[in-house]
Amino acid sequence: MEVALIGNPNTGKTSLFNNLTGSYEYVGNWSGVTVEKKVGLFKNNIGKLIDLPGVYTLNPLSKDEGVVTSFFLNEKFDRLLNILDASQLERNLHLTLQLLEYGKPALIGLNMVDVAASRGINIDIDKFSHLVGVKVVPVVARSGKGCDQLVNVISDEKETLERKILVYYGKDVEDTILLTAGELEGKTNHSPRWLALQWFEGNKYVEEYLRTIINPQKMEALLNDVTEKVKVKEGGKSLPHFIYLKRKMVIENILTESVSKKKAGTPLTEKIDSLVTNRYLGMPIFLALMYVMFMLTFDWLGTPLADLLDKLLTGPVTNAIEKSLSVVGASPFIHDLIIQGLVAGVGGVLVFVPQIFILFFFISLLEDSGYMARVALVMDRIMESVGLNGKAFIPMMIGFGCNVPGIMAARTIETPRERLLTILLTPLMSCSARLPVYALFVGAFFQGQKALVVLSLYVLGIVVALILAKVFSSTILKSETSLFVIELPPYRLPQFQALRRSTWDKGKGFVRKAGTFIFAGSVFIWVLSYAGPGGLKVDMDHSFLAAIGGVLAPLLAPLGFGTWQAGASLLTGFLAKESIISTMNIIYFVPKGENLQGLLSNYYTPLAAYSFMVFILLYIPCLATTATIYKETSSKKWTAFSILYALAIAYLLAGIVYQGGKMFGLV
Amino acid sequence: MFGHLKAGEKAKIINISHVGHLVKRRLLDLGITEGTEVCVKCVMPFGGPIMIESCGQCVGIRRKEADCIEVERL
Ligand SMILES: Nc1nc2c(ncn2[C@@H]2O[C@H](COP(=O)(O)OP(=O)(O)OP(=O)(O)O)[C@@H](O)[C@H]2O)c(=O)[nH]1
Numbered sequence: 001m002e003v004a005l006i007g008n009p010n011t012g013k014t015s016l017f018n019n020l021t022g023s024y025e026y027v028g029n030w031s032g033v034t035v036e037k038k039v040g041l042f043k044n045n046i047g048k049l050i051d052l053p054g055v056y057t058l059n060p061l062s063k064d065e066g067v068v069t070s071f072f073l074n075e076k077f078d079r080l081l082n083i084l085d086a087s088q089l090e091r092n093l094h095l096t097l098q099l100l101e102y103g104k105p106a107l108i109g110l111n112m113v114d115v116a117a118s119r120g121i122n123i124d125i126d127k128f129s130h131l132v133g134v135k136v137v138p139v140v141a142r143s144g145k146g147c148d149q150l151v152n153v154i155s156d157e158k159e160t161l162e163r164k165i166l167v168y169y170g171k172d173v174e175d176t177i178l179l180t181a182g183e184l185e186g187k188t189n190h191s192p193r194w195l196a197l198q199w200f201e202g203n204k205y206v207e208e209y210l211r212t213i214i215n216p217q218k219m220e221a222l223l224n225d226v227t228e229k230v231k232v233k234e235g236g237k238s239l240p241h242f243i244y245l246k247r248k249m250v251i252e253n254i255l256t257e258s259v260s261k262k263k264a265g266t267p268l269t270e271k272i273d274s275l276v277t278n279r280y281l282g283m284p285i286f287l288a289l290m291y292v293m294f295m296l297t298f299d300w301l302g303t304p305l306a307d308l309l310d311k312l313l314t315g316p317v318t319n320a321i322e323k324s325l326s327v328v329g330a331s332p333f334i335h336d337l338i339i340q341g342l343v344a345g346v347g348g349v350l351v352f353v354p355q356i357f358i359l360f361f362f363i364s365l366l367e368d369s370g371y372m373a374r375v376a377l378v379m380d381r382i383m384e385s386v387g388l389n390g391k392a393f394i395p396m397m398i399g400f401g402c403n404v405p406g407i408m409a410a411r412t413i414e415t416p417r418e419r420l421l422t423i424l425l426t427p428l429m430s431c432s433a434r435l436p437v438y439a440l441f442v443g444a445f446f447q448g449q450k451a452l453v454v455l456s457l458y459v460l461g462i463v464v465a466l467i468l469a470k471v472f473s474s475t476i477l478k479s480e481t482s483l484f485v486i487e488l489p490p491y492r493l494p495q496f497q498a499l500r501r502s503t504w505d506k507g508k509g510f511v512r513k514a515g516t517f518i519f520a521g522s523v524f525i526w527v528l529s530y531a532g533p534g535g536l537k538v539d540m541d542h543s544f545l546a547a548i549g550g551v552l553a554p555l556l557a558p559l560g561f562g563t564w565q566a567g568a569s570l571l572t573g574f575l576a577k578e579s580i581i582s583t584m585n586i587i588y589f590v591p592k593g594e595n596l597q598g599l600l601s602n603y604y605t606p607l608a609a610y611s612f613m614v615f616i617l618l619y620i621p622c623l624a625t626t627a628t629i630y631k632e633t634s635s636k637k638w639t640a641f642s643i644l645y646a647l648a649i650a651y652l653l654a655g656i657v658y659q660g661g662k663m664f665g666l667v
Numbered sequence: 668m669f670g671h672l673k674a675g676e677k678a679k680i681i682n683i684s685h686v687g688h689l690v691k692r693r694l695l696d697l698g699i700t701e702g703t704e705v706c707v708k709c710v711m712p713f714g715g716p717i718m719i720e721s722c723g724q725c726v727g728i729r730r731k732e733a734d735c736i737e738v739e740r741l
């Protein structure tokens with residue numbers, strides 16, 4: 001049995017999905033967290049559960065909404081599990097009515113009953129269920145309350161309630177539905193009533209589908225006829241609006257009979273909102289929060305933890321490995337490979353795990369609290385002036401964790417032009433894999449102002465993105481249309497459990513990559529640095545790696561870091577940004593008792609170090625990001641563009657920093 | 668006109684037909700249409716967006732769109 005989860009955005013579908021399948025998919029408190037279909041197995045093995053993006057209606061505006069409509073048209077499933085937000089029933093029921101017209105067995109999960117209760121909304125479940133004509137189970141997806149009962153009802157194969165037609169759309173529309181149904185006879189497995197109504201409402205996906213099975217001219221005639229009739233009889237109303245109003249009437253009837261409301265006090269949400277979206281305080285509060293986040297990650301908490309881990313790895317752990325190597329009698333080659341290659345390469349990356357986790361913790365906090373949508377609101381004015389909209393800020397914030405989900409999140413942006421622009425610019429957001437480079441360099445060169453220097457890089461990423469947005473939107477991506485309507489969810493106190501899971505879920509990718517990709521990469525890099533045209537165990541300056549990196553060195557000289565070492569690290573950085581650090585740890589192999597930070601001052605001046613960080617920030621989307629850009633734009637041209645413009649802008653800016661700094665007498 | 672309302676003021680929407688097609692559709696999705704009662708929650712500076720509330724649901728829209736919505740003060 002396959003059950004499809006469907007409902008309005010931000011109603012807790014994914015929370016329920018996680019609860020019922022025991023998986024962990026992305027949950028957050030804003031609309032449009034889930035942007036593609038996810039499949040999981042019920043814990044008790046009764047079948048598959050399919051999580052879908054949230055939609056308000058089946059008539060899509062944006063790409064993530066289109067995913068749902070295509071799913072309904074093209075894929076097979078047995079049941080619908082419609083999730084409703086009990087505190088927003090009126091709006092939610094518009095979708096429910098469309099789902100019931102679809103005609104598959106359905107079940108309603110009434111979620112957020114806790115929120116509804118705190119707002120003084122009381123729902124008579126039996127009456128409601130009777131009026132809608134499907135079974136209704138109240139749940140709290142966040143805590144798991146009611147989930148057992150829900151599973152029981154799902155597993156119960158027979159549908160007991162009588163299905164009735166809830167909305168009567170008036171004679172003209174109903175007649176046209178029948179005519180359309182006649183045309184469709186025997187040509188489709190979908191409910192003709194549903195297809196016809198979706199088509200009347202202007203659903204492009206359904207129209208496309210109908211075109212393949214009925215004569216387009218006949219379709220046009222039918223639609224024109226009914227549109228005209230409705231227009232004449234209903235005082236100039238458009239057909240989609242007329243259908244909307246009919247549904248609305250039915251919904252109002254259902255609600256007056258089954259829902260009662262008491263007065264409740266001002267919710268806490270509004271008090272918080274009067275502060276964080278305050279006219280004057282909104283922006284300063286956002287910047288202050290960012291500052292605290294960077295201080296904790298790079299200074300107050302992150303650095304001491306990373307140092308501790310570093311001592312542990314270079315001290316006891318390395319000693320233990322060396323001891324066991326000598327016990328098993330490893331050859332010098334194996335010994336060097338493990339100590340100089342693996343321990344240096346992988347260990348050098350693992351050291352930054354505490355800092356990465358702190359950053360992810362903050363991102364999770366932002367996502368789960370409901371602040372994300374507020375940031376989009378506060379930022380909209382600036383974004384509008386560069387040809388984007390505030391919603392584009394959400395993918396960018398997510399991009400601070402990792403660019404890949406950031407680019408995926410751009411699916412919720414409705415206009416294709418703004419979406420493309422967001423996809424192209426999100427890689428400029430400094431992802432967590434770039435963090436180790438900063439941590440290393442600020443530790444070595446900017447002891448006093450660690451957090452400030454790093455913050456300057458993050459802000460530089462944002463500023464460059466905004467400037468380029470302006471440039472692109474007034475040259476190659478010109479268009480007037482822009483759409484900004486954003487739902488601001490109520491604040492929810494993040495739960496420790498949820499935060500822990502979502503931090504771990506993001507962070508484990510980093511750890512896993514260190515154990516696989518970086519592990520293999522370290523071996524490869526070390527071998528390249530060990531072998532050379534002159535044979536094995538050559539001096540590193542004559543190795544293959546030096547030869548490869550040396551090709552780039554002259555090009556990089558104007559930026560202040562024209563060494564083969566920098567060239568080689570940048571090359572590996574395209575594969576994954578973490579490899580920059582692991583490569584550096586291998587090539588600047590650090591003798592015992594010293595650390596890489598101390599050694600770096602032999603190769604970089606502080607100015608060159610800053611220029612290097614600027615270059616790393618901007619220079620190229622990593623391999624995984626490039627693949628995602630290609631998948632999301634399905635255009636080779638834009639993918640190539642995203643790489644080339646990044647290289648150009650990185651070269652330009654790093655050059656300006658270095659040469660300009662030199663002119664002002666900095667070193 | 669919506670744009671002239673201050674934070675805290677309540678109004679009823681009487682005409683939304685001058686707003687762009689896409690924005691109108693999205694507002695309709697959120698249950699905001701002719702006849703809806705809304706309350707202005709806050710107004711961002713420099714002509715930025717405004718935040719409105721209806722039926723316990725907060726929504727942010729741009730000022731220039733808000734200016735196209737005709738309302739009647741309550
Ligand atoms: N108070 C309360 N909060 C809930 C409940 N269910 C979910 N939430 C919270 O609601 C927010 C949205 O949850 P998600 O599961 O991401 O919602 P979704 O429907 O998958 O959202 P989209 O993927 O954006 O459509 C999260 O912050 C959850 O913690 C509930 O029953 N009560």
Ligand SMILES: [Mg+2]
Nearest residue numbers: 013014033034
């Ligand atoms: Mg979801």
